[in-house]
Amino acid sequence: MVSKDSLLHNSxxxxxxxxxxxxxxxxxxxxxxQSYIGQLQKVLLQLADTESEKTPILPExxxxxxxxxxxxxxxxxxxxxxxxxxxxxYSLKHALEDWGVRDCVITTSLLKSSDFSCERIxxxxxKICAELMLKTEFSVDLVQVAFPEIFxxxxxxxxxxYHEIGHYVEERYQRITGMATxxxxxxxxxxxxxxLNINYSEQSHxxxxxxxxxxxFCDIFAASYVGECAAFYIEQWxxxxxxxxxxxxxxxxxxxxxxxxxxxxxxxLDALLETSxxxxxNSMLKRRFILPAVEAFYADIRPCEIQSVEELHGVFPASxxxxxxxxxxxxxxxxxxxxxxxxxxxxLAEKSIRNFMIKRAWNEHLDKIxx
Amino acid sequence: MSGIRLYVGLVACLTLSQLGLGCVDxxxxxxxxxxxxxxxxxxxxxxxxxxxxESTLAFVRILVRNLSANPERLSPExxxxxxxxxxxxAKFAQHHGSVTEFKPEAIELAFQIADKPDxxxxxxxxxxxxxxxxxxxxxxxDGFQRFAPA
Numbered sequence: 297m298v299s300k301d302s303l304l305h306n307s308x309x310x311x312x313x314x315x316x317x318x319x320x321x322x323x324x325x326x327x328x329x330q331s332y333i334g335q336l337q338k339v340l341l342q343l344a345d346t347e348s349e350k351t352p353i354l355p356e357x358x359x360x361x362x363x364x365x366x367x368x369x370x371x372x373x374x375x376x377x378x379x380x381x382x383x384x385x386y387s388l389k390h391a392l393e394d395w396g397v398r399d400c401v402i403t404t405s406l407l408k409s410s411d412f413s414c415e416r417i418x419x420x421x422x423k424i425c426a427e428l429m430l431k432t433e434f435s436v437d438l439v440q441v442a443f444p445e446i447f448x449x450x451x452x453x454x455x456x457x458y459h460e461i462g463h464y465v466e467e468r469y470q471r472i473t474g475m476a477t478x479x480x481x482x483x484x485x486x487x488x489x490x491x492l493n494i495n496y497s498e499q500s501h502x503x504x505x506x507x508x509x510x511x512x513f514c515d516i517f518a519a520s521y522v523g524e525c526a527a528f529y530i531e532q533w534x535x536x537x538x539x540x541x542x543x544x545x546x547x548x549x550x551x552x553x554x555x556x557x558x559x560x561x562x563x564x565l566d567a568l569l570e571t572s573x574x575x576x577x578n579s580m581l582k583r584r585f586i587l588p589a590v591e592a593f594y595a596d597i598r599p600c601e602i603q604s605v606e607e608l609h610g611v612f613p614a615s616x617x618x619x620x621x622x623x624x625x626x627x628x629x630x631x632x633x634x635x636x637x638x639x640x641x642x643x644l645a646e647k648s649i650r651n652f653m654i655k656r657a658w659n660e661h662l663d664k665i666x667x
Numbered sequence: 668m669s670g671i672r673l674y675v676g677l678v679a680c681l682t683l684s685q686l687g688l689g690c691v692d693x694x695x696x697x698x699x700x701x702x703x704x705x706x707x708x709x710x711x712x713x714x715x716x717x718x719x720x721e722s723t724l725a726f727v728r729i730l731v732r733n734l735s736a737n738p739e740r741l742s743p744e745x746x747x748x749x750x751x752x753x754x755x756x757a758k759f760a761q762h763h764g765s766v767t768e769f770k771p772e773a774i775e776l777a778f779q780i781a782d783k784p785d786x787x788x789x790x791x792x793x794x795x796x797x798x799x800x801x802x803x804x805x806x807x808x809d810g811f812q813r814f815a816p817a
Contacts, residue, residue: 354729354730354733354740354741356729356732356733357726357729360725360726360729416723417723417771418723418725418726424726427726427748427772428726429742429744429745429748467723467771468771469766469767469771470723470766470771470774470775471766473766473774473775473778474759474765474766474774474777474778476778477759477760477774477777477778477781478762478781498782499782502778502781502782506778575767
């Protein structure tokens, strides 16, 4: 007999279990995701079992886990629909590995709106289950990102996802929150400091400092991989966005990105770089891309030959620059209108990355056979 | 046309709310239910936090709340876990250690309590999970309330 108080949650739990069973019958391109679904099913069965009070779990905690699994299901469903932007997900995975995140799978959800987002780290069930001490071992962690559906085949316009995984990195390590805990002397150097209301409490100033610093960190994180693309989207989509308590103004964001790319120094930027040092004292926020020479390829409407992971990240800003260069596109792209050129170059960037993925997977396979 | 109806509905809502009446329900019985429902759909959600994501501290908050009200509901493992997070948070707030040494939730908690030296002192002074009693948990809960409503 289900108690009156847990009727809704128990029903949700069983409905999600049904969805997961359906998902498990689908085809995943990743074995990790397939096994993750199996692990989620085990968690839900374990939670359902707590109704019998064999293993009592706090009801609020149970709701948290159920909600986490529900959210995860949405992203897992998105990742079975064969509509994953594999090329950018592949690039993001390399970026995460640079930051020591190797035990993860990126799942995606397509949005009808213009938003890009990353689920908070504790929205991924593995994290909550570990805290709850549920006896379920997850082999990987989920990085759950969402982006506008209309950019499904426009990798250059999906580069805000680099900013989003910056949020994941921050949530995982809390480096910026750690900096903000002891940042009394730095608040006055915050780019939007002149707009801080003097009537705000000291605590509000600290919170604004933390939230803005996280956004700036994510911008610099993105810029370290995709250069100008990190500024492109916010500059074009929200050019006049003013200072808010949660987000810096577009102007200060773009200025800081340019300061980073031009290697200019400022107390605030230096603090962000200092906070992001590895165990050997080198800042992890450094230029991690090389611009491939896309012109020669794209002018002939051919995918570019990417030679390295640095060029893999660099193909985004190089392609964007190609789109924006005066005098380009040269023939045969010249007769096309802007819209067609953008679609064509996005397509070429997508194919360039896909070729690199295939070549690399092939080489890795050959290396394995040799060894 | 629907724009005009929406405008009329909004004015009615504001007027009724100024009179202390629950506008949506009252409009529903005054013949402009379409507008009222539209108003509700555009501007309101069933819960204020429907789409809000919980912070990294969501689970810690649940444990602290239980510790302050019904400590017997926590298993020894969970008591040990929440003690460790609170203790580490206090240590970090007192400038001991670096972010890499602590769990992410301890760093986030440290940020929230950093401007409460008395609470930090009390939490850092705890030597075991048994010392994390109802009173301390309640004071930590009070600190939470200001920043992240449940």
